[in-house]
C-alpha cells in the first residue's frame with residue numbers, strides 16, 4: 001500500500017478567498033437589514049462580524065466541530081436573525097473569488113507536492129474546510145492535479161483534531177499543518193508524525209525537532225505560539241506533549257525536504 005502524506009490547506013498550501021472576498025460580500029448583503037439602519041456602515045459590519053463569530057463560537061462550544069465549518073448554514077442563521085432570507089451561495093462566492101484572483105498558492109506548494117510524490121507518497125488534502133469551498137480553490141491555483149484526494153469533515157462526521165478524521169484517510173505517514181490545536185494535536189492523537197508549518201520560526205535552520213522546540217532555545221517561542229492559539233480552549237485534551245510536533249519548518253517545501261531526507 002502506498003504511504004500517504006496528508007496536508008492541511010489554509011496556511012500550508014493556499015490562501016483562500018474568504019477574508020478578501022467571501023466575507024466582505026456576505027457582510028455587504030446583510031448590511032441592508034432593517035435591524036441595522038440605526039448604525040453606520042462600519043458599525044453594522046462590526047455587529048455582523050460579531051454575530052458570525054458568536055454563531056461559530058456556539059458551535060465550537062458544543063463541540064459540534066463539523067457544523068462549525070458549514071459556512072452556508074452559519075451565514076443563513078445570522079441572516080435569519082437580521083430578517084435577510086436570500087443569502088448568497090458560498091460556493092458561488094468562492095468561485096467568483098477564485099476567478100477574481102483572491103486566491104494563491106503559498107510559496108513552495110507546487111514544488112513540495114512534486115517532491116513528496118517523487119519520494120513515493122500519495123498526497124491527500126486533510127482540511128476542516130468543506131470540499132465544496134476548498135476544491136475550487138485548488139483547481140484555480142493549479143494544485144488539484146498534484147493531490148490524490150481531499151478529505152473533509154462533512155464526509156466523515158469528524159473534524160481536526162479528532163483522530164477519527166485522520167484514521168478515515170488510511171495509512172498516513174505524516175501530516176502537515178499550521179494550527180497547533182488542529183493539525184499537531186490531531187496528528188499526535190492519531191499516531192501520525194506531525195510537521196508543523198510555522199513561518200515565524202525564529203531560526204535560520206530549515207527544520208527544528210520537537211525536542212528542540214521544548215529546549216530553552218525555543219521554549220519562549222513555542223509558549224508564545226501556544227498562547228496565540230485561539231482554538232486551544234476548545235481542546236482540554238491538549239497536553240504539551242500532544243502539541244509538540246515531530247518537526248517544525250518555515251514552509252511546506254522545507255517540510256517535504258524533511259520527509260524526503262528522513263523517511264525515505
Ligand SMILES: [Mg+2]
Pocket residue numbers: 008009010011012177178179
Ligand atoms: Mg491551516
